[in-house]
Amino acid sequence: MTIWDQVAQYTVSGLTTGAIYALVALGFCLIYNATHVVNFAQGDFLSLGGLMMYTFLVGAGLPAPLSFPLAVLAVALAGGLLERLCIRPAKSRQVMVLIFITIAASILMRGAFKHLWGKEPLALPPLSPEAPLRLLGATFTPQNLWVLGMTIAAIFLLVWFFNRTLTGKAMRATALNPRAASLMGVDVHRMTLYSFALAGALGALAGVLITPITALSYDVGVIMGLKGFAAAVLGGYGSFPGAILGGLVLGLLESLTAGLISSVYKDAVAFVVLLLVLFVRPGGLLGLARQERA
Amino acid sequence: MAALLSIQGLSISFGGLTALSDFSLEAPAGAITALIGPNGAGKTTALNCVSGVLKPDAGAVSLDGRPVLGLAGHQLARRGLTRTFQNLQVFGRMSVLENVMVGLHGASRREFGAAMLRLPGVRPEERAIGERAWEVLEFFGLAAQAGQPADQLPYGDQKRVELARALAARPRLMLLDEPVAGLNPAETDALGSLIVKIREQGVGLVLVEHDMSLVMRVSDQVAVLSGGRLIAFGPPSQIQADPEVIRTYLGGGEEFGLVA
């Protein structure tokens, strides 16, 4: 393999994980825009997506085209429950407390996953088992294409939802100014609920797509969630284009570092770059340098 | 009157919007300089530039002849320039006394190590800060509420807490951003008298205010801003009669208390 073939190969894998980071980052943004909370259970949505897919597909023997939407729906429901049972009844509106509520929820969810699905890694088959293809010196597995294709589809769907549907517009209005939106007759609580459900669905999508590549376990989402958070920050927290850009940049950076420099330092390099970007641009790549009070 | 504060050619724009353009003003010690104008005229922007919150694109600001532009807020406070805010900024969960004591922060340079180890000198200094804070509280009639958390006071009292905090360190210049906004006529009257009493201590005051009767009652000189430019400057009586000022206010749809 020439160096260029290698670069092409690392680019393919970087874009694949980057797309997953982008999906997770979008979930972070959705909930942040609705509540100003960093939802540390976002990674567990990803785990749950993979685990539900496993249960429907392998456990219940349902066909993939049915298991897939069922898994996404189940996690959307879990997202809604998180909002209903943990965020809404919270006595404090302090962002810091709400963030730690999501952390506690994450610990609880992981404990439940371990109990229900066990500690051992599970094998989730890829969506389509065909042979790999070669293009421009890089090898694509069908799952790579699924990840990229579904991510692009999800992004278009989100764009359509937020620009063309009344609910989507109401959610945007709530993110911009909850008080004004509420005065205009938007049910802000409901929009927050939808944000959590949608974030759950995005996490599930990421989980279903990536776990056939990484391996599936009850805690696979922990590190993925952190990377997604990093991607959202890198892009500019709360910005959707920023989340997508941040995800792809982080994925590529990791993959190229791991391939061309050293795989043991790939996490460190990614975070060093992240910190350097923040020191130069405190609002992330696409973020406005807006003043936000903690 | 020698200028305590001198602003020269201040300009700043946000995006394409010019908020202040070539704004100059001099404010003497022991006098009240009012800054008036319609909403969006650049009054608060001017205060924010002087107090180091915003960085102007051009211009110079000096206090007692020394340039102060680019200094951080706490450095300005140590040089005798303090301010209050349009949207109340009291430290709500701290007591009224503590609020005023924070106003005296710059009086000392004993920092973390000395405080943690209670080095000699910390205690007497603390006592001195406390004594001065009580003095200021009494001046503002807030002594009875000294121990209460500031956010539990009525709005008008919180406004006075903010003023007390700004006066505590014996500043030479105070910038007051709409000190009577939201107060009822009786409270406005009382606060106006307090402002006059502060002037009597030799402090220079710059007052941004919409309440024209207060402005006309207490000011020594009035500057009128419109669209980021200074359009009139002079004693209150002259401003009240200025045709351009009247046009600006009527044209801008603002009520202007021209009846003396």
Add this chain to the structure above:
Amino acid sequence: MTRPGRTFAAVLAALALALALLPLLVRNPYYLNVLNVVALNVLVVTGLNLLIGYAGQISLGHAAFFGLGAYISGILTATYGWPPWPTMLLAACLVALIAAMIGVPTLKLQGNYLVMATLGFNLIVSVLLVQLDDFTGGPSGLSGIPPLTLFGAALNNDLSFYWLAWGLALLGLLLARNLVHSRVGRGLRALHESPLAAAASGVPIEAYKVKVFVVSAVYASVAGSLYAHYYGIITPKTFDIFKSVELVTMCIVGGMGSLWGSLFGASLLTPLPQLLEVVEEYKDILFGGILLVLLIFLPQGLVGWLEGRRSSSGRAF
């Protein structure tokens, strides 16, 4: 200012007495070990509370400072044979320096960006602790760290270490009390409530953020050094981001902005996972559930809740 200060001193004295008598009752080394870990956590959480509860700055990276203190002490004493006490001091100074270097750019960030930056710092330190295995011993850890000695006696059992750990924890609380009830403490609280107004009142807000960050890092570093000498072996896992999260959780559950909260939070949450071992299978579910309930229903922390019950007016925390 003097009255709450005096009450604090009185309670602290009573606590010291109770802690001095406790070993007469508790002879089981297992319980003593738990108490010792509580003391170390109290130390870290006290520092963290100054940063989070008083100055209002978030850090999810303090396990890194805890770990740096432990590893600097560990490596220099175990590998290079340096004397433990001066090394501990040196570690604290080095950690202070690192915290200042990290703090200057980091504390300019706000909200989630600050969360991420401190988390990122912790992750980087974790990777380095694993990868620099020539120095750190890699994932399996660093062993052979000598115990501390005091007046010629080695503090190599749970009881002797108990005296030292709790002595230093109480000292840490006392120093923090002094800071909180001082002009600097007021400046920190003012900075928390309104940075703009604090600066206009003469509080150097940027410098204060960095300084309180450094102070809290030094608390963590000292606790880390003690930890290393107590166990004699340290592994990178002890100092990962989950430890950081755990420390901040102790701070919130105990009560942000209350020094007693640090004591309560650490005392409650340190033994909880071990207590839950009896229901092994459901341990994480219960732990997460208990945290959830506390955070949802007692967000002001245990101290805030107790104070709220005592006086109807309550404190605004």
